[in-house]
Amino acid sequence: MSSTSFKVITIAGATGLLGFNIAEAFLNDGSYKIKILRKKPESENKNASLLASKGAEVIYIDYNDKSDLVKALKGTDVIVSAIGGTDLMATQSALLNAAKEVGVKRFIPSEFGCDIKEITGEVHPFHKPKVEFFKELEKSGIEYTILVTGLFYEYFEYLGFDHKNKKATFYADGNTKIVCTSLIDIGKYTVESLKLSEARNGIIRVAGSVLTLNELLKKYEEITAPVPTIEDDFVAYLIVSLDNKNLNNDKFSFTPRPVTEGISDLVKSKYWQ
Ligand SMILES: NC(=O)c1ccc[n+]([C@@H]2O[C@H](COP(=O)([O-])OP(=O)(O)OC[C@H]3O[C@@H](n4cnc5c(N)ncnc54)[C@H](OP(=O)(O)O)[C@@H]3O)[C@@H](O)[C@H]2O)c1
Numbered sequence: 107m108s109s110t111s112f113k114v115i116t117i118a119g120a121t122g123l124l125g126f127n128i129a130e131a132f133l134n135d136g137s138y139k140i141k142i143l144r145k146k147p148e149s150e151n152k153n154a155s156l157l158a159s160k161g162a163e164v165i166y167i168d169y170n171d172k173s174d175l176v177k178a179l180k181g182t183d184v185i186v187s188a189i190g191g192t193d194l195m196a197t198q199s200a201l202l203n204a205a206k207e208v209g210v211k212r213f214i215p216s217e218f219g220c221d222i223k224e225i226t227g228e229v230h231p232f233h234k235p236k237v238e239f240f241k242e243l244e245k246s247g248i249e250y251t252i253l254v255t256g257l258f259y260e261y262f263e264y265l266g267f268d269h270k271n272k273k274a275t276f277y278a279d280g281n282t283k284i285v286c287t288s289l290i291d292i293g294k295y296t297v298e299s300l301k302l303s304e305a306r307n308g309i310i311r312v313a314g315s316v317l318t319l320n321e322l323l324k325k326y327e328e329i330t331a332p333v334p335t336i337e338d339d340f341v342a343y344l345i346v347s348l349d350n351k352n353l354n355n356d357k358f359s360f361t362p363r364p365v366t367e368g369i370s371d372l373v374k375s376k377y378w379q
Contacts, residue, residue, distance in 0.1 A: 256285025259368025
């Protein structure tokens with residue numbers, strides 16, 4: 107690992123599920139000044155208040171107003187985008203244009219799933235804004251890092267594992283391997299990626315666990331009751347896109363949380379009761 111010359115990190119979308127974990131990891135690391143961008147108008151938000159109480163500077167901006175963005179980004183070395191929603195392309199493009207103007211050194215786009223560089227042929231509408239934005243980012247000349255993390259542990263229900271009703275639905279062959287990672291580790295991977303030379307204009311691929319759907323089901327059965335099936339094209343597409351080639355886990359300083367911890371958390375979580 108090399109040391110980082112970055113000092114100021116600006117995180118967009120830090121109030122979201124992913125962004126909050128990334129912002130917390132940066133604040134826990136303690137080496138950087140952290141700014142978080144929130145879209146106007148000002149509104150109460152538990153995550154934003156928590157991050158502010160830990161030292162983040164919260165800045166409200168209008169993503170359609172370039173001067174607003176330029177002012178907010180001044181002094182920023184790295185932008186981490188964890189933006190969600192349907193305007194991903196427009197919002198990240200606005201951020202990128204302002205970033206170029208103020209000399210931001212690196213842009214980590216809102217990816218955190220599969221490797222968009224590996225997507226060939228007709229692009230699924232879900233990935234279209236991500237693929238198009240990546241082309242813009244590459245052209246911009248600003249350094250980038252794409253973090254490929256697979257599915258979040260916290261999203262297993264989406265994959266077909268229904269804790270509440272103790273039912274499992276397979277949307278792909280049970281021998282299909284999936285990559286998955288906990289949000290807390292994704293935060294840590296994002297922070298440490300700044301110290302990796304491979305992350306400069308690179309794709310960093312990490313995994314908390316790599317296992318087949320059958321293996322995941324077995325782990326569920328150890329913790330909760332079993333679960334069987336319906337068809338869904340989109341989920342099937344997502345599962346197949348979660349490949350596990352050339353992982354960079356060995357470049358990082360910590361061991362990720364095992365998948366059983368992720369399952370236990372979900373089962374215990376009030377949200378799933
Ligand atoms: N691999 C996986 O399993 C997985 C699962 C879920 C998501 N993801 C990816 O992770 C990323 C973040 O997803 P998420 O679910 O955490 O996001 P999210 O909760 O939907 O949104 C995160 C934050 O983005 C800001 N935001 C939302 N819409 C916006 C807009 N139109 N313009 C500007 N800001 C906007 C909001 O913050 P403010 O209101 O504070 O500005 C919001 O709290 C996405 O790229 C998503 O595809 C991956």
